[in-house]
Amino acid sequence: MDLSRYSSIQSQVDNIKENMFSGVDPYLFISPSAYDTAWLAMIPDPHQPSQPMFENCLDWVLNNQKEEGFWGECDAHGMPTIECLTATLACIVALKKWNVGIIFINKGIAFVRADTEKLIREMNNHCPHWFAIVFPSMVELAHTVGVHLVFLDGLSTVASELFIKQQQILEKEKLADKYTNPPLLSYLEALPASYDIDQDDIIKHLSNDGSLFQSPSATARAFMVTGNKKCLAYLISLVQRCDNGVPPTYPLDEELIKLCMVNQLLRLGLAEYFVQEIEEVLAQVYRNYKNQESWEKPSNSVAEQLFKDSLAFWLLRMHGYDVSSDSFCWFLHHEDIRDQIQINHEYFSNAMLNVYRATDLTFSGESDLQDARSFSKKLLEKTTSIGTRNQTHIEHELRLPWLARLDHLEHRRWIEDHDANVLWMGKASSHRLSCPHNSELVGLAMHNFLFRQSIYKYELEKLKRWSKDMGLSDMGFGREKTTYCYFAVAASSTLPYDSEIRMIVAKSAIVITVADDFFDMEGSLIELKGLTDAVQRWDAKGLRGHSKIIFDALDNLVSELASKYLQKEGRDITKSLQDIWYETFDSWLTESKWIKTGYVPSMNEYLETGMISIATHTVVLPASCFLKPSLPNSKIKPVHYENITKLLMVIARLLNDIQSYQKEKDEGKMNFVLLYLKDNPEADIEEAIACTREILDKKKKDLLQHVLIDGYSDLPKPCKNLHLSCMKVFQMFFNSANRYDSNTEMLEDIKKGIYIPLEVGTSKPLKPLSLYSGEKKTYQTVKYEINQPSKNFKGRSFGVARVSLPALRYHGHGKTFMLPKVRLSFA
Known part of the structure; x- marks a missing residue:
């Protein structure tokens, strides 16, 4: 183990725990919405109409323009999104209204002119509902304050199509149609002047907290139109709570924020470092779940509530809590809510994706989860057919079952994902993890992934030497x-198995593969x-050639395990290990005789016999x-054997047989699918496979x-999790083909898991940034740590840099923050 790298990772973990899990305000985890903050910045002070009411919101706009000229949250690779177009226009209008920040206005206009066509065309002819409403109105609003946007030739058609779609x-x-989510009135600030709205309609739809559908931007406009005191009270409360830019929605569900943080830790492969923090969050969520009464879900927050409930179900059930499917399947029992979801399937896509993920954890007899899976799958397929921003996520979930995915590769995918910091969709922008916090987590995840890769490369080379020394890699037949x-x-x-566990499992699997091929071919x-009798006696007398090589390798493995166990636990398990291996060899002999x-x-x-000969128990139990x-x-x-072990044995056998029946038919071997056809001569191969899959699905x-719920098995939790990992490996090998027998199917995954470095966006170098034209820059010395070499910091691991304070404010807030390539902290 590279102790210096591990120490660096642990130092990052400690820093994140201190900054993110020590009573920190959950609102700090959510990135401010430039769009909504700009709208609050536009509100004039009733007592001094020439001044903004919320000057700190205007300051935020001045201080948070990106170097490229846009406002708003970019994706995980630092690239602007279509959300940045509407946010940038809103920020330009706010600055223009108060006649400040002319340099920022010009840079913003330059960005809009240069990038609008590209960003709109990247939508691939799919324009989100919210964008069609907001973008044309922001263009018109910019014109009213004297910002004339001359778009490039060729964009006029695209832009005109947006205006037509808005109309x-x-x-x-209708303004507040219960089937439209979010309702049209929640876009009050973006409704054109020609769209006449009575003030009474606005006031009638205010929430008890004085907001218009919990939207800061819509409420800001409502106050400007009506002067309503409840709106004002809401806005003041919002700015007091979020004095560094306001979120897309307020108030936020703080429990949902915490659940999203836990989910992010798991997706990035960092759960092993935050076990206590995760458990504390989930324990509190579970207490609330047990104490809550049944209530009618408010129609204006169905998407968020469904997103939260399904995410909580998945996290709680994955961590052993006994939660009912009723906790999120309530939507199935409300026809009006189902209709609302179907009509607004694009807006509900994130919620439906979470619902679909939650149904991965279905137990036998949970018919409502099956119904929820069918409903969500149908909606997600419809959404992807017309295009959506999170299309790659949805297609990945639908294409590859959760049980067929390997955690290490999933973590890589999440780290490299452009939108890994997106939590859930708001009215006109996504709720995202704040840049400093997400960058710290991604930076830690990168270190951790590369650290694992270095360990895996070392252990694999060590394993190859053992296999060669034992003669197993040069047998001249079968599969290497x-x-x-x-x-x-x-x-x-992702469980913190040490090298010992990985090597035991891998060596056992190698011996099984070679021995199984010897018996088969x-x-x-x-x-x-003779070999089986030798294993029963545990004596190599009389063996030679391949039989002797296999027995010697097996003896080496069993002796190594027994010796280590005796040293650690003071008990001799040699006989138990020999017995389980003899049982496996005897099953191979039986099949050979057949x-x-x-x-x-x-x-x-x-x-x-087949559930023994597949040998999963021979790997997992020792x-x-x-x-x-x-x-x-x-x-x-x-x-x-426990029931959980027997289930694993049967599952692995059936997974293998579904993908191997043709090969085994050609070789004259037995197979469960083929035996079904023999016993049911009227059936065809599709029916035989379907019947086998039905048995397999229930198992x-x-x-x-048995793995997830306490009380279904007496085995320790780590052992149950190892059973689950083994099932996932077999599902991966035999999901849609026999990947284990292929010499090429697995190569790309192996490269990504062990050899190929992470492919993430490169941060741009920090450059001084002025707040106002001619302003004197204030510099601060900072320390930096290079995570990976880059063209800006060649050959240096640590150093000191001087950057302007505005640049620091642009890149993040707080004393310490992480960029994808460079870690900065105040010296």
């Missing part, structure tokens, strides 16, 4: 799967019986003896319940 929406939708075996165990889970019946004698077993007889807490010795003895749901 169609305004003609079609040393790399596959190691990659599968290393990438399948190389050894004569006499040789196979093939060579032409015997056709019954389906039950085949499965009783390795579990080295977990903390460890597996009791009695649990690895044949006929004493997987049962295993999930």
Whole structure:
């Protein structure tokens, strides 16, 4: 282990814990909305109409323009999004209204002129509902304050289409139609002057807190139109709570923010460093879940509530809490809510994606979860068919089942994702993790991923040497799967398994692969019986050639495990290990006899032997003896296996058989799918596969319940999680093809998991940034730490730089913050 790199990671973890989990205001985790902050900056002081009422909002606009000239949150690679177009126009209007920041206005106009066409065309002919409403109105509003936007030739058609679509929406939708989400009135600030709205209509739809649908921008406009005191009280409360830019929605559900933070830690592969913090959040959420009464969900927050409830269900169930599917399937029992979701499927796409993810954790008999999965899948497919911003996320979820994904690769995908900091969609912009906090988390995740890669490369080379020394990699027949075996165990889970566990599992899998191939394709019946008898006696006398190599490798492995266990626990498990391996060899011998004698077993007889010959228990149970807490010795003895282990054995066998039936038919071997056809001659292959999948689906749901819910298995939690990891490995290998037998199918995944560096955006160098034309810059000395080499900091790991304070404000807030390439802190 690279102790210096691990120490650096631990230092980052400690810093994040101090800055993010020590009673910090949850609102600091959400990035301010430039669009909404600009609208508050436009409000004149009733007592001094020539001055802004909320000067700190105007200051925020002045201090937070990006170097490229736009306002708003960019994606995780630092690139502007279409949300930045509307935010930039709103900020330009606010500055123009008070005649300040002429340099910023000009830079903003230059950005809009240069990038509008590109950003709009990147939508691939799919214009979000909110953008069609807001963008044309922001263009018109800019014109009213004297900002004339001359777009590039060729954009006029695109822009005119947006104005036409806006008009169609305004003609079609009612102000507060309960089926339109969010309602049209929540876009009050973006409704054109020609759209006549009575002040009484506005006041009638104010919430009890004085807001218009909890939208700061809409409420700002409502106050400017009506002067309503409740609106004013809401706005003052908002600015007092969020004095550094306001969020897209207020008030925010603070519990939802915390759930999103936990989700972010898990998705980035950082959960192992924040076990206590995650548990504290989930324990509080569970207490609230147990104490809450059933209530009618308010129609104007259905999307957010459904997003939260489904996310909470997934997180709680994944962490062993017994939560009912009713906690988020309530929407199925309200026809008006289902209609609302179907009509506004684009707006509900994030919520439906969370619903779909939650149904990954379905147990047997939970029909409402099946219904929720079907409903959400249909809506997500409809959404992707017309295009959506989170299309890649949705397509990934629909294409590849959760059980077929390896955690290590999922973490890489999340780290590299352009929108990894997007939490949920608001009215006109996404709720995002604040730049400083998300950058710190992503920086830590990058360090952690690269650290894991370095360990994996070292261990794999060590494993290859062992395999070669034992003679297993040069047998001259069968499959050489040393790399596959190691990659599968290393990438399948984020649990803090040490090197010992990974090597035990990988070595066991290698021996199993070689021995299984020897029984299938190389050894004569006499040789196979001789090897099996030798394993029963645990004596290599009389063995030679391939049989001797396999036995010696097995003896080396078992002796190593028994010796380590005796040293750690003071007990000898040699006999238990030998027995479980003999049981496996004996099942291979039985299957070989069937093939060579032409015997056709019954389906039950085949499965009783086949669940042993797949050898998942031979890998998982011995390795579990080295977990903390460890597996009791009695649990690895044949006929004493727990139900969870038996479920894993059957699942792995059926997964293999579904993808291997044609190959095994050609080789004259037995297979569950083929035996079904024999017993049901009227059935075709599709029916046989469907029947096998039905059995398999129920077994997987049962295993999930045994793993996730306390009380269904006596095994320690780490052991249950290792069972789940093993099931995921087999699902990955046999999800849509037999990837394990392929020499090429796994290569790209292996490269990404172990060898290829992360592909993330490069930060631009820090440059001084003036707040006002001619303003004298104030400099601050800062320390920096380079996470990866870049063209701006070649060959230096640490150093000191001088940057202007405005530049610091532009890049983040607080004493310490992380950019994708450079970590800065006040010296």
